[in-house]
Amino acid sequence: MEIYLIRHTAPAIESGICYGFSDVDVADTFEEEVALIRTKLPAGSFDVYTSPLQRCRKLAAALFGEVAISDDRLQEMNFGDWEMKPWESIGRAELQKWADDFVIEKVPGGESYEDLYTRSMEMIAELIEKGNDAVLVTHGGVIRSVLAHVTNTPLVDSFEIKVNYGRISHLHVEDDQIKVIFYNS
Template structure:
């Protein structure tokens, strides 16, 4: 699918679990101090990229780390508090029973499952979780419903799903793309670039 309008993706700022390398997924972990600074940095990048930032639509994940990022971003831009849509389908990919563990923990406790995931990161479903493929199908209707240029504040998994959906990256590769905190991932048509 090709987006008719530019999309600006912002991954939430860092949490303590990000710093520790823990799988957050569906866990509602708050930002840490660095994460709050990264949210402010993203606002500065948005202001430099798009002088008419007040005219854009804003949509965010309902998860605490994404909402806090959105609130900081909008405050830094001087936009009204709460002036954005919360979209449940933009929640992070869930890792099910693996949440709270590091990848090292998972590899040690469930070696075969971890190896299966490495062979097919896009299609693998962790115990009680979901695959990137499933996440992409959850996110697709959100993208199809965009009517104009939009800022989405969400998660690394959601950004990877978007990259695959628009054709900027092959699905098998999308699951391995680094998604940076504090930067903007700008998607235009089937192209994406970091700012």
């Protein structure tokens, strides 16, 4: 079984803004980025799933038409009260409390990285049980958490795994074992 994880293209948001769960649109470079992704897509028949956020839905539709199944588990981390605020405007003490243990510390009004990891892995387990080749059009946090699981990287160290916009990661599943074929390609 093959699973391809595709990160959405560049979002239309200025640098330094905290966003995750917010429904940010795609940047003006969308069409060029889609063209590049198409050159890297594998041939075959896939079940296609997407985050319901428009930056993923638009990419899924551009690549696969309207066949993608929307799944909330594929959304980016919910930064709660911090969503759409400049990082520099978030109180230092509040930000430091989260940064000191971001894996289990929930963002005020949001979720923890562990929450994102749990829902991401629930989705992967469900796909493995179905056994069909699949493409997931999703976000960096989801992809990074899945790759951390597969590579036995502790979540606290997983931000060393680079996941760029518009890149594909490929997982191979056999006998319930998952291995990374490539990532961030």
